[in-house]
Amino acid sequence: MTMRAVILISGRGSNMQALLEAGLPVDFACVISNRPEAAGLAIAARHGVPTVVIDHRQHDGRAAFDAALAEEIDRHAPDLVILAGFMRVLTEDFVRHYANRLVNIHPALLPAFPGLDTHARALAAGVKLHGCTVHFVTPEVDAGPIIAQAAVPVLADDTPETLAARVLRQEHRLFPLAVRWLAEGRVRLREDGGTALLPARDGDVDDALISPTG
Numbered sequence: 001m002t003m004r005a006v007i008l009i010s011g012r013g014s015n016m017q018a019l020l021e022a023g024l025p026v027d028f029a030c031v032i033s034n035r036p037e038a039a040g041l042a043i044a045a046r047h048g049v050p051t052v053v054i055d056h057r058q059h060d061g062r063a064a065f066d067a068a069l070a071e072e073i074d075r076h077a078p079d080l081v082i083l084a085g086f087m088r089v090l091t092e093d094f095v096r097h098y099a100n101r102l103v104n105i106h107p108a109l110l111p112a113f114p115g116l117d118t119h120a121r122a123l124a125a126g127v128k129l130h131g132c133t134v135h136f137v138t139p140e141v142d143a144g145p146i147i148a149q150a151a152v153p154v155l156a157d158d159t160p161e162t163l164a165a166r167v168l169r170q171e172h173r174l175f176p177l178a179v180r181w182l183a184e185g186r187v188r189l190r191e192d193g194g195t196a197l198l199p200a201r202d203g204d205v206d207d208a209l210i211s212p213t214g
């Protein structure tokens with residue numbers, strides 16, 4: 001059975017676009033934005049995916065907005081709810097309602113740099129590797145079980161913008177990969193709270209991304 005998914009966005013929608021164009025075994029039922037001006041809405045429409053705006057400014061508080069959002073999402077009965085640049089913190093009730101079917105992409109190698117301004121913070125911290133993370137969403141922000149990560153080098157002359165662009169290119173690879181694994185039923189939640197990808201790969205892995213390269 002094809003997995004049904006709803007994508008939530010707030011703006012540009014480049015991760016959403018990567019998902020829509022990846023040829024995934026997924027029925028994208030709807031794209032929902034909390035901002036009417038989100039550029040991603042037009043991209044979704046171009047791909048023939050129905051769009052809905054639920055403007056958080058038209059709702060009285062977080063709980064009321066999340067309730068309206070959940071009502072719209074549930075009309076589509078999705079197996080998966082995908083946060084693709086959705087920039088609202090969700091209430092605990094909302095997150096629990098979608099337990100184990102709510103995923104997010106975050107522009108950092110969690111648990112490093114949760115929250116905002118991840119690229120500037122990575123530069124300020126002097127890390128030599130940075131990247132992005134796809135994870136299940138739990139009530140604590142940016143702290144749910146990690147499904148997959150992609151790492152990139154941080155270069156000596158990077159600015160937050162150049163680093164963001166390097167990470168974003170990997171986001172566009174990583175998110176479709178992770179959603180494909182979810183659609184194929186290959187991501188297992190472990191009892192220790194982590195995830196495992198099935199089938200498990202045997203043996204040692206000796207390659208590493210080293211930065212700087214000298």
Ligand code: GAR
Nearest residue numbers: 011012013014015084085105106107
């Ligand atoms: C992406 O870099 C995504 O990782 C980030 O916002 C950007 C959205 O870009 N998400 C977060 O920071 C979530 N807290 P996009 O709209 O072009 O996909």
